[in-house]
Amino acid sequence: MLRFRRPKPPKGFAKEVDAARRVVARAIAAGQVPEFHPSWRKGEYKREFVAAQHGKCGYCETYLLNHPPAMEHYAPKGEVEALANEGVEADGIYGVRDRDTQQISRTGYHWLAYDWNNWLLACERCNTGWKRSLFPVREDPHPCPPTPDQPYTALLLSPFGVDDPVEHLEFSVLGEVIPRDGSEYGEATIRTLGFSRRESLRNVRQGFAADATQHARGLEQALVDGKLDIAQIHTEELISLGGEERLHAGMVRSIVLSRLGLHWSQMEELAEKLAASTPPHTKDPRLAVRRRARGQKQ
Ligand SMILES: [Zn+2]
Known part of the structure; x- marks a missing residue:
């Protein structure tokens, strides 16, 4: 998981969802379980989040x-819901077997149904198959039914949250995920999204994890050896792999933090320093190709 910058709601958003919001508030005031108008399906909203x-x-x-x-x-x-049994992926990527979730409240965080800050885009597998209506909080038992004036500490990491998921998740060279340093946020997130139960996901991550690990090791060794041109090659590969738009960039950044002890901003600083300090006459052909691509002199 990678942290993104939340898009701004389109103009007129609050007005557009106001009627639906009031219908829900009326139902709650009447002691009923509310029905929700799916205003969030609007293509314009989704486009903001896709970007x-x-x-x-x-x-x-x-x-x-x-x-x-x-x-x-x-x-x-x-x-x-609360998670009773984590279950496992089955029948290819869409199936979930033996996952058991149990209702702990008939009503949820209804006042956030039309809150732009409570929205994000998720694939069907995460949304319907694994996360469902789970929402782990630190409080035990989970305060139910939830009300707007009841404080809670959410443990599920979010791509738009205050906590950087990179700081709470750790990945092996095989793409397996565990909580970093026993993080309760990491653990709750892995359980809630079935991250350690989805072999198809680990399979996709594995190649990226292997590449990131290899370049992290290469970078470490090159810095020990004082070979700055080699260090620059590995750094640029890592910067590319961890680019915001790349698949599993969050995992790549987690691996950089684990292997090199560098947060992503430090990694970017290192890349800049190496680019500035590496002599332009290096003979390494890979670096020469990159220089040509950037329009620099050989
Ligand atoms: Zn997903």
Whole structure:
């Protein structure tokens, strides 16, 4: 998972969803379970999030292009569920087997149903298959039914959250994920999204994880050896792999943090320093190709 900059709501958004919001508020005031008008399906809204998320699922970082994205409510608008059994991926990428979620409240965070800040785009697999109406919080038991004046600490990481998911998730060279340093946010997120139960996801991550690990090791060794031109090659590869628009860039950044102890902004600084310090007459052909691409002298 990678942190993105939340898009701004389109002009007139608050007015457009106001009627639907009031219908929900009236139902709650009458002690009923509200029905929700799916205003969030509007193409214009989705387009804003597709651009902000570079066409990727906000949770699993796979591309949304091959299946219709769902507007995901981070805090569930309707019922709230608790996870009873994590289950496992089955029948290819769409199936989920033995995942058991149980309702703990008939009503959820209904006042956030039309809140732009509660929305993100997620793939159907994350949205419907794994996350469902789960919303882990630190409080135990989960305050239910949720009300606007009841404080809570959400443990599910978000691509638009305050906490950087990179700081809470750690990945192996095989693309397996665990909580970083026992992070409770990391653990709750992995369980809620089934991240460690989805072999297809690990399979896709594996190649990127191997590349990132290899370049991180190469960079470390090159810096130890004082070979700045080689260090620059590995740095540029990592910067490319961890680019916001790239698949599993969040994982690549997590691997950089684990292997090199560098946060992404530090990695970018290192790339700039190396680019400025590497002599332009290096003989390494890979670097020469890059220089040509950037229009620099050999
Ligand atoms: Zn997803």
